[in-house]
Amino acid sequence: MADPKGFMTTPRQDWPRRPVEERVRDWDEVYVPGALLPIISKQADRCMDCGIPFCHDACPLGNLIPEWNDLVSREDWRAAADRLHATNNFPEFTGRLCPAPCEAGCVLAINQPAVTIKNVECAIADRVWEEGFAPPRPPERLSGKTVAVIGSGPTGLAAAQQLTRAGHTVAVYERADRPGGLMRYGIPEFKMEKHHLERRLEQMRAEGTKFRTSTSVGQDIGADELRTRYDAVVLATGATAWRELTVPGRELTGIHQAMEYLPLSNRVCAGDLEASPLSAAGKHVVIVGGGDTGADCLGTAVREGAASVTQLDIYALPEVERDEDAEPWPTYPIRIYRLSAAHEEARDLRTAPVADADARLFAASTLRFDGDAEGHVRSLHLVEVDARRRPVDGTGRTLPADLVLLALGFSGPDRQDGLVDQLGLAMEPRGTVARDAGFATNVPGVFAAGDAARGQSLIVWAIAEGRAVAAAVDRHLTGSSRLPSPIGPYDRPMVV
Structure with a gap:
């Protein structure tokens, strides 16, 4: 001190x-x-x-x-x-x-x-x-064991780095053309410039980690082939199965998931595209969902030159200070008013003159979408709801909407590539991969970590999961491990 x-x-x-x-x-x-x-x-x-x-x-x-x-x-x-x-x-x-x-x-x-x-x-x-305090740390000797890590988000990268430094030969499989997962194509450049990611990837390559990009496990390479080729497999694919909004008019064009929209702006920043095919330029944009992903869409739409941007949050406008009865210290207060950089921008630029605060409409539930003769969305109808999400009479309103972005969260790993079914993985009722106290799935030699097993969570939990599953895999391969294991698979944040 x-x-x-x-x-x-x-x-x-x-x-x-x-x-x-x-x-x-x-x-x-x-x-x-x-x-x-x-x-x-x-x-x-x-x-x-x-x-x-x-x-x-x-x-x-x-x-x-x-x-x-x-x-x-x-x-x-x-x-x-x-x-x-x-x-x-x-x-x-x-x-x-x-x-x-x-x-x-x-x-x-x-x-x-x-x-x-x-x-x-x-x-x-x-x-x-x-x-220069972060030189590569390659292992002094190799174990002769091989590990495949599926997914290159923070969980997969942390697991791969820990296992590589422990002496195992590690290959990271990523279905996108570049490694990084959501940090690459989900997080906008204005929140984290990608050179921070590139430096770590170069460090990992120098340590011996191999990256296999543009490779979808389950399609480009079968799950059985991967299990045959490697001594252990770590499933770290994230929770990429997005939640839907089932209301009338959802079939109209111009309504997209946030993770269909955000990667395109990142590709523009990377020089892959001259302009996003889903650009918000000149459009009235409505974002359905009040979380961080919605805020990322907000900041992106503002930079693309949207005519207006409004974000809908189904929860009521929270208080500025922590409610000590509902969320006492030292728990993390979920329901507290926070002004992100994107919300500050929307507030100062008045992107949504009808909003309750900054660009957000609180206690707002979407009823339906209406479109034009060509089948393109043109408006969104909403209603105010009470604390139990019941509509409040006389509160209906209509917002212009040429582009609607759904940011409603994620329920578990995407199963369209066939990986889960090919492996025969047991699943939890909520759609995540089941695992035991040692991060092991029901399939011998296959481990699961990160959002794919925990469910949608924070980046610190993702990295902690990667470090912990690395210790479990190291123990599986060698009989013991000196790698740190900061959390168990059933640990959860402090809550009331």
Whole structure:
């Protein structure tokens, strides 16, 4: 604890964002470049080095937060990087994309603004690359065992890196043309520029991990062939089976899933396309779904030049402060008003003049879509609902809609490629892959991790799953393992 009075003398200061008018004209990250380092040491000073640091329990990775806060306050960046990487393979991802449940569990947050843990993490991660603190770590010797990892999202990458460093020969199979999963084609560039991903992939290749892209397991290569070729298989395909909206008019053209829309804008940024075939330019856009994916669609549509953008959230407008009775500290408060960068942009640019706050209409349920003579959507009819999602009389309204994006979440792995059925995997009633306490499925040598088995979750849980399943596979292959296992398959976030 470098400054025992830091939390009393230093107010919270977050990484400043670039002006809205500037950042919506490009796809660069929303934060002011270079503005974090001048403030971060004093922000790290606010950490109280608690006797019982609840931020540890709030983070499934078990990040050593008070330790690296203290090191950053002393500007010992190399030691801070070592402590951060001891529990997290990809802090530059989590420092940008995680909603920071650790901050909700910060002891200081009982009666003051929490420590800017996420910003400190991001500062360390970026300094790691600037100073060359993340060289490849290839194994000293090979085990002679081979592992196939199916899926290259955060779970698959974490599992692959851990198993490669343990000495196993690992190949990662990815059905897209580039590795990265949702971090590549689901997360917009303005939230995380893809050079952060590319640096880690190059590190992994230098360590010995092989990547097999444009390969759909179940179609381009059979599941039985994969099991024959490898000593173990890790299923880390994510939960990509999107939820549908079954209302009249759903068949109209111009209504798309969010994950049909977002990858195209990422491909434009990557130089694969000159323009997205689903571009929001000049269109009235309505996003159905109030979560992070909907916010990603919002920021993307704003940058594409939409005529208007409105986001519908079925939940009521939440309070600005945590409800201590419903969601007491140190649980992560789900129902609290948060202003993401995309919502800030929509608010300042007034993309939805009819919205309750920023671009969002709360307590809003879609009734039907109407279209024109050519069968293209032109309007969305909605109604306000109460806390039990029952329609409120007299609250119906109509929004213009040339492009509708459905961001309703995901239910489990996509089964269209045949992988689940070819393997004969047992499934849970909610559509996820069943597994035992050791991450093993009912098929010998096949393990499941990440959203495919846990269900839709946060990036920190995905990385923790990847690290934990790697330890389980290592133990399966060698009889024991020294790899860390931060969580079990049945662990869940702290809730009331």
